Amino acid sequence: MGIAGVGRDNLRAVAVDGDFAMRPDDLRRQMVADRAAGLLPFFVVATIGTTSSTALDPIRAIGEVCREFGVWLHVDGAMAGTAALCPEFRHIQDGLELADSYAFNPHKWMFTNFDCDCLWVADRAALIRALSILPEYLKNAATAAGAVIDYRDWHVQLGRRFRALKLWFVIRHYGVEGLRAHVREHVRLGQQFAAWVAADPAFELAAPAPLNLVCFRLREGGDEANRALLERLNASGKLYLTHTVLDGRYTLRMSIGGTLTEERHVLAAWKEITHEE
Ligand SMILES: Cc1ncc(COP(=O)(O)O)c(C=O)c1O
Incomplete structure (x- = not known):
């Protein structure tokens, strides 16, 4: 919020239930109130395993609220997301198809050296539109022909480490x-x-x-x-x-x-x- 210039006063904390998971009814209530006040909610972050307690937010119900309001839903799977490797734990991701983006950290619980975060986006065009810059000195035939994916357009900085390589070796090893x-x-x-x-x-x-x-x-x-x-x-x-x-x-x-x-x-x-x- 700070980096995007939205301002912390425009950040809403959503109420949680007795298990510390986000309450979709309160999310909806706050969206309605903000809309009525002339504000435009545009981004919701839900968590599969909050940092404090591993509370699992109900992604499907949250996703439905986000769809109703046309709001981008990011789901943060930080550590617990790794559990979804196992079919018996995959229920934690129920409703994830409603998310616009999802991230989890192999550096936390997938035996990969710090740092390594996996990011998935449903529609990469939205991300690239927001972050792409193409000055003259970066123009090249492969980019122009759409033959390559320029991951530099997927994040804020231009330079980029090859973190996927170490993750590849972890996956190959185990x-x-x-x-x-x-x-x-x-x-x-x-x-x-x-x-x-x-x-x-x-x-x-x-x-x-x-x-x-x-x-x-x-x-x-x-x-x-x-x-x-x-x-x-x-x-x-x-x-x-x-x-x-x-x-x-x-x-x-x-x-x-x-x-x-x-x-x-x-x-x-x-x-x-x-x-x-
Ligand atoms: C829920 C959650 N999201 C994100 C992070 C940080 O992720 P990264 O190291 O990729 O910035 C943490 C780390 O504690 C976390 O608990």
Whole structure:
């Protein structure tokens, strides 16, 4: 919003449900209100796995609202989007055919070195129209004949690294079954960790854990106790957790997606988390 010059005061946060997922009814309500106020909503971002909690926005219902209002829908699949490699997790993308663009990060959960983001657009012409520049010194026969795709026209800068190459090697190395095996194992470990949290009376789950990210906290001691726990864990040098705030409360985040992470690491982490409680 800042880069496009739209201004943060024109940015709308849409209400979320009890699972922290976007509420399509509130999206619709805000669009109607903005239209009535003479404003023109034009862009919606929904998320398949929000950063904080992996909340999965209902893409189909959001997409239908966007179609109704003629608004561009971008779906951000950051980390969780990788799960869609596995047929059994592909439901997270339900309604994605209503999106105008979609992105996910192989650098987060597809064993690819930082940085690597995959971007898909339904109609590349719209993107190219907005971003293409063709000064004299860039003109060439291949471009003029439409024989090549000039990816420089797909993003803001002109220069471009060849990130697709390393992703190609990752895909060749693991194969689709290898990638799926890792994703499935990480989800299994995430669910295992969530079960340990749920079974321990000192802890609670702070949000649904649909995949490989588990948000949890100590029941007692409030934010102070949880902050102290995070600091102790990270200072131990044995594991590294990040935190967020959910429902106004400090929350720890366990994310399982490292190439070499195994069950023994997750178990060791849980022991480290619980040993002083
Ligand atoms: C939902 C979401 N979108 C996008 C990003 C950032 O993606 P990139 O590294 O491609 O800018 C993150 C990273 O934390 C994220 O959680």
